[in-house]
Amino acid sequence: MTYLVHTAHAQLCALWAGCVGWTLTAVALGLIQWRVWQVSDREIITSGEAWVGLWRACFNSHSLVSPGFVATHCQYIGLTEAFTPPEIVAGQVLMLLSLLVGLCGNAGGVYALRNIYFGMKTSPIRLLCVITGGLSLLSAATSLIPLLWNVSSVVTNQTIRFPPEFKMPPAPDSQSVGFGIGVGVVGAVLMAVSGIVFCSYRLPVRSQLGALPTLRHDVYLERSAGSGTLTDMRGRDNPAFESHEQL
Template structure:
């Protein structure tokens, strides 16, 4: 009995650690329900961080630059606000007349004054006396043939950029609406892509208009205005106006936000966690 008892006692001593180890494993191993709950929680976290953009395997993963950008939908709202500011600045520059500033001295043919040459009109300021200044503005028409190439192209580029920027805001608003309603479909991704393309195109058109007119100022290119304006072919001094600076500032946010919207794509949840997707 003692041997049996001792044998039993010895088996308990040896089997005790085994039973304790198995109990520890069972306690640490999650049940199927816990695994499913964890998968659902990770799925919700994945949806919050990355947009579901299409069928499996379509987008293998985010680029390193856009990884931070995919973490929160608030980033896209910030991009929308920044792109809107750039679009407003670029559109406002069209109505400003201070693209080129001409300083004209007194000559036998032309009186002294300052002229602001814009994209759609020109305004001439002349000092009649020490206390009075007259202002005369002339709006360009499609019949005017004296406009230089850079101004004619800037008219088309800026109008096109304004239209592209407007539709870019519309597509961006549609995509943000889907994100706020947690509708992560391919239409949401396509709207971001179209918005990015339109923003980049608008920024490029504005940039071309700014560079062409800035180059004309640097090279002191002249304009043959109508005789009624009493302006020389070239001024004595020609400077860059504030309108070019406003348009140039508006170019940067439109290009940057267009790139962010264009590359806003993330891997699917199943690709991030293939083991959980198979459960």
């Protein structure tokens, strides 16, 4: 059984990065601070700031509740609504797809490292790492598309024609990139790094496999060291046999 643990330290770190990146992608999907709108009319949006996410549009208001209290007013943004812009539709679909693909990629990474660390097989390890890396890269690309698309909409100050029940202004005075997009970009970068590291995994060359230590050999040497003697797999000479040879 070939010892390959020392060849997969970078992949173990990549699996950790992929799990963190997948978690950040899931967090970004639920955040409402994708696009931050600044408005001058504070009759309803008393804070002067509204947030547009993939699933909801929200703002804080004093006028919608009793005086002295603050309420967060949110409305759901549907996938098939006529007012929903294409960048938000793409975000709702592609971010969910990115989570599914990233989950499969991380599961493949766990299985590949299991084979490496427990010496299950050597033939499919390279293929497993390539599949894991490909899924991680696909997940990163799938989430980056809506993230960068929404950044472009913010930079060009694109508006959204919300229905009256949203109580949102027809256009913001200005808007900026929110915290949600930043979290999503960091998650996508970590997934991409994880994919690149897994794709770069290489098994030791076949000519060197015989020189690599084996688990059985390591255990034998440890037991021999514990007994205070240094031996190898060849064993010891038999003194009785040597005396018989001299006769």
